[in-house]
Amino acid sequence: MTQSDPANKATPAAPAMTGLAGWIEARLPVISAFRAEYIDFRLPRNLNGLWNFGAILTVVLLLMLATGIFLAMNYTPTNAGAFLSVEAIDRQLAGGWLLRAMHMTGANLFLAALYVHLFRGLYYGSYKAPRELLWLSGLVLLVMVMATAFAGYMLPWGQMSYWGADVITKAVGAIPGIGPSLEHIMAGGDHLGDVFLHRFFVLHFLLAFLVVGVVGLHVTIVHVNGSNNPLGIEPRTPRDTVPFYPYYISKDLVGLIVFAMVFAALMFFWPNVLIEADNYTPADPMHTPADIEPEWYFLPFYGLLQSVPSKFGGLLASAASLLILFALPWLDRSPVRSMRFRPLCRIGLFGLVAAFILLAAAGKHHAQGGWLIVARLAGIYYFGYFLVLLPLVSRKEKTRPLPSSIAAAQGEH
Numbered sequence: 001m002t003q004s005d006p007a008n009k010a011t012p013a014a015p016a017m018t019g020l021a022g023w024i025e026a027r028l029p030v031i032s033a034f035r036a037e038y039i040d041f042r043l044p045r046n047l048n049g050l051w052n053f054g055a056i057l058t059v060v061l062l063l064m065l066a067t068g069i070f071l072a073m074n075y076t077p078t079n080a081g082a083f084l085s086v087e088a089i090d091r092q093l094a095g096g097w098l099l100r101a102m103h104m105t106g107a108n109l110f111l112a113a114l115y116v117h118l119f120r121g122l123y124y125g126s127y128k129a130p131r132e133l134l135w136l137s138g139l140v141l142l143v144m145v146m147a148t149a150f151a152g153y154m155l156p157w158g159q160m161s162y163w164g165a166d167v168i169t170k171a172v173g174a175i176p177g178i179g180p181s182l183e184h185i186m187a188g189g190d191h192l193g194d195v196f197l198h199r200f201f202v203l204h205f206l207l208a209f210l211v212v213g214v215v216g217l218h219v220t221i222v223h224v225n226g227s228n229n230p231l232g233i234e235p236r237t238p239r240d241t242v243p244f245y246p247y248y249i250s251k252d253l254v255g256l257i258v259f260a261m262v263f264a265a266l267m268f269f270w271p272n273v274l275i276e277a278d279n280y281t282p283a284d285p286m287h288t289p290a291d292i293e294p295e296w297y298f299l300p301f302y303g304l305l306q307s308v309p310s311k312f313g314g315l316l317a318s319a320a321s322l323l324i325l326f327a328l329p330w331l332d333r334s335p336v337r338s339m340r341f342r343p344l345c346r347i348g349l350f351g352l353v354a355a356f357i358l359l360a361a362a363g364k365h366h367a368q369g370g371w372l373i374v375a376r377l378a379g380i381y382y383f384g385y386f387l388v389l390l391p392l393v394s395r396k397e398k399t400r401p402l403p404s405s406i407a408a409a410q411g412e413h
């Protein structure tokens with residue numbers, strides 16, 4: 001459904017504006033634009049709870065910026081000061097513990113919500129025409145958010161920050177030819193310290209605001225193309241759609257309240273579920289922790305990294321696992337979007353989720369012993385899904401018949 005489609009035309013024209021609103025509107029029609037995009041904007045009537053995650057991500061992003069700005073005011077990006085300044089935020093700054101808890105819980109739940117949001121796109125085929133650019137803008141966001149999260153994790157300068165930085169800079173150093181120079185540039189010298197921290201602090205801060213800009217683009221693209229829906233068919237008549245206000249504003253609000261409850265429960269009752277205890281020990285280059293592992297959201301990529309015998313090969317495999325998502329709109333040849341109507345690919349997609357989780361488990365166990373075999377098989381399946389199942393098998397797949405319209409699928413004739 002696009003703005004010009006008949007499915008968008010069921011809402012009566014807005015009354016003319018008077019007073020200050022009329023004055024502003026005559027000069028800059030922002031009020032009518034807001035009304036068109038966030039009040040009258042029509043969406044398919046059958047969106048399920050998975051469509052709440054875009055709004056959830058937007059709100060958590062704002063929370064991350066708000067808390068991040070206050071944390072930055074009290075943070076010192078130096079080798080000697082970083083850990084102490086974070087401790088001081090936690091223990092001495094009024095409300096500092098809450099700021100930091102919100103920022104850390106927010107980072108974890110942001111990544112969790114991002115994976116759900118991405119899975120929704122994979123399941124309902126939201127990457128297919130005409131939403132390819134929407135999908136690509138989402139992937140740019142994914143890469144940017146991952147880089148922001150990684151840079152942020154360095155800042156407390158605990159043991160995991162330091163040794164995580166050590167693993168990644170050395171992995172970059174393994175790139176043939178330019179690797180050692182890149183490693184030197186990334187580390188900011190021969191050892192990780194003041195320069196590295198200062199750069200990563202700036203990078204973390206800067207990327208977070210760039211993400212906001214790209215989100216603006218992403219949401220604009222959603223509004224140009226209209227939302228996909230669980231059936232994966234385009235709305236045909238106004239009966240297939242409902243306006244954003246009041247239907248989806250209230251639905252998004254319910255989703256946000258449930259999410260806020262999970263957020264608060266994790267933050268107040270289980271603050272250490274998602275956080276590595278080793279990072280409460282200051283960085284010590286002379287003492288390697290028994291277990292160096294990244295945050296849970298990077299574990300699948302870490303599993304893949306370790307499943308390949310050469311360091312550079314592992315880096316390539318990890319990077320390829322992300323890059324392949326960019327080609328997805330052109331790899332999947334099926335004319336049907338939603339997995340609801342694609343029985344074989346649907347099983348394949350659940351297999352992909354299982355492979356992703358198994359890679360994470362293997363990463364957690366350093367891909368040693370039996371886990372190495374698990375990681376390799378899961379890695380092969382992961383790439384097989386995109387390179388074999390979707391392009392080749394899905395062409396021959398017998399899909400289930402699509403309903404004639406969204407309203408008809410809901411029993412309205």
Ligand code: HEM
Nearest residue numbers: 051053054055057058118121126138139141142215227228
């Ligand atoms: C900072 C991160 C992100 C934010 C704030 C964000 C925000 C949003 C919002 C507000 C919507 C509209 C509501 C909805 O459909 O849920 C949306 C839709 C969408 N997003 Fe994102 N998004 C982000 C990252 C991503 C990523 C990583 C992808 C995947 C590659 C992605 C793919 C999509 C797609 C395909 C849609 C349209 C879905 C449909 O209509 O079926 N987004 N996003």
